[in-house]
Each structure stands twice: as structure tokens, then as C-alpha cells.
Amino acid sequence: MAEETLKIFSFRRAGKERAGLCVGSQLFDLSWLLCEWPGTEDLELPDFPTVLHLIERGCFGREWLRELWRFACDGSLAESARLQEPVEFLPPITRPQKILCLGRNYAAHAQETGATVPEEPIFFAKAPSSLIGHEQPIRLPALSKRVDHEAELAFVIGKRAKGVPAEKAWDYVAGYTIVNDVTARDLQKADIDKARPWFRSKSFDTFCPCGPWIVPREEIPNPHSLNIELRVNGEVRQKANTADMIFKIPELVEYLSAHLTLEPGDIISTGTPEGISPLRPGDVVEVEIERIGVLRNPVAAESGPTAEAQPASHPKELG
Numbered sequence: 001m002a003e004e005t006l007k008i009f010s011f012r013r014a015g016k017e018r019a020g021l022c023v024g025s026q027l028f029d030l031s032w033l034l035c036e037w038p039g040t041e042d043l044e045l046p047d048f049p050t051v052l053h054l055i056e057r058g059c060f061g062r063e064w065l066r067e068l069w070r071f072a073c074d075g076s077l078a079e080s081a082r083l084q085e086p087v088e089f090l091p092p093i094t095r096p097q098k099i100l101c102l103g104r105n106y107a108a109h110a111q112e113t114g115a116t117v118p119e120e121p122i123f124f125a126k127a128p129s130s131l132i133g134h135e136q137p138i139r140l141p142a143l144s145k146r147v148d149h150e151a152e153l154a155f156v157i158g159k160r161a162k163g164v165p166a167e168k169a170w171d172y173v174a175g176y177t178i179v180n181d182v183t184a185r186d187l188q189k190a191d192i193d194k195a196r197p198w199f200r201s202k203s204f205d206t207f208c209p210c211g212p213w214i215v216p217r218e219e220i221p222n223p224h225s226l227n228i229e230l231r232v233n234g235e236v237r238q239k240a241n242t243a244d245m246i247f248k249i250p251e252l253v254e255y256l257s258a259h260l261t262l263e264p265g266d267i268i269s270t271g272t273p274e275g276i277s278p279l280r281p282g283d284v285v286e287v288e289i290e291r292i293g294v295l296r297n298p299v300a301a302e303s304g305p306t307a308e309a310q311p312a313s314h315p316k317e318l319g
């Protein structure tokens, strides 16, 4: 039987951000396990490291995680590290230096918005302050009359990248996660019409649901063959495969790193397929990507009550 995939997430416990480890259907306190593990002695990690600390120190690959997990199981520490209570998920990287997104990276989506298919990557930024985690509510701002979902595969940068050629790009990818690139479509259209940047329509608070976790790169040998689906209240709105992306991850790393320096923990979201549609208060939106999981968020008015979020400690409940 194949070994189970180990995934890393961020959560809050007693008011503090911590790193978590998902093994099969179980969630564990990774920050606590690391305090017990002699394998971190030379790494100068803080007492309770975050996911970003681990990525910055290169403590993220599949083999590193498996070695840690074997130690946890052999030393009977796993049971003590198991999270019993409902888990408050945070975005897997809570404070990335950058969130960069690809625009029009699926031909059918470019066509549905009336845009042409690009000849080179179109990228833009979302404010890191727009990040929220799994199960946290998306708030619809009063300034917009139409807010859309956008299901996207995202990758997380594992080490500093500047001028990286496509053939070396995989070395700079720590792993994969899910982003919902929530967009105030009416404001975006008004800005495009006036040749203004897209930034404000992409960067409202709560407009970047991300998670629930990061799957290490080695666990997904080909991220360009994954089914991607978005559901609103259980109804399928977007359904595609990452094989349809126009610019693939190696080209994106080359292109982006030719322009700017990518830092560990930066989140790069690779664009959405066709099927965008508006969100309304009371909706529950789920993005599912094969081999990664399900990112689920309720939708609420800017200051209204939130739909009943269901914190889950059991990944099967996460889908």
C-alpha cells in the first residue's frame, strides 16, 4: 500500500498561529511535534514554528516530513499531537510577501470575459491582507454589485528565485494549494475600460480564500493533469482540468522571476477556467482540486451575519 500523503496547514490555537500536519484523515499539531524532535536542533527554528518558518528553512519536502512522521509514530508522540477539538484553519501561509495571480490563463475563460487569449502571461497582485483560511467567510463589499468566484490551482515558492530558467523551475516550488481568486467584476470591468490596474477589484478583505493545506511538490508529479471543480451550494459552476492552462508552472516561474524576485512563501495562483458566476450572501462556495482537497467558504454581506461555518477536525468532512 502506498504511504499516505502528508500535508501541511496553519491553524490557530490559544490565539497563536501554529503549523499542522494532515495525515490521511487525521490532523496533528506539527509545531508541538517539532519541539520534541531532535531533527530540528541545527535549524534555529523558533519554539513554535509556522509553516513559513519551515519553508524558509527548507523543512518541507516529502522525505523530511516522512522522517518526522516516523519519529512521531515510533516515539508514541503522534497520539499526544492529535488535534481533537475543531480546528480553526488559517491560510496555509498567513503572511506571504506576495500573492501573484495569472489572468486569462485558460482560453475558454478569456473568451467568456470577452478578452483575447494572451500571447504572454498576464500577471497581477492581490493584497496579502485579502487572505482568509478554509471555512472563514467571504465578505461581499457594499462598493461592488457583482462579486465572482474563481477556482484556481496555486503553487507556493520554496526558495528565493530570480532569473530562473523553466527547466530549473520545479526546484523552486514547495508545493500546491487552492485559491479562490474572488473578484469584484463590476469594478474590474470599470477599471479595464479606463486602462486602470485590476488591483482594487481583487484585493478587498476576504477576497483570497486559500487552503486548506499545502501538498508538497513531490506528492504531485504532474500538477498539469488535475481535475478542478467549483461548486456553489453544491451546484457545479466550474469544471475543468489544469491541463488546459495556457502557460504552465515552469514557464510562469521563468517569466515572473525574470521580472521580480520570488521569495519563500510567495503564493502564485495560476488562473481560473471558464464558468465564473456571482456570489450572494448565504452561499457556500467550494473549490475542489484532485489530489489536494476541498477549500470551502461561506459568503456573507459586508457586515451581516455569516452562514453557519462548520469547523472540522476530520478531513473527510472537508471532502
Ligand code: MG
Binding pocket: 101, 102, 103, 150, 152, 181, 271, 272
Ligand atoms: Mg483569477
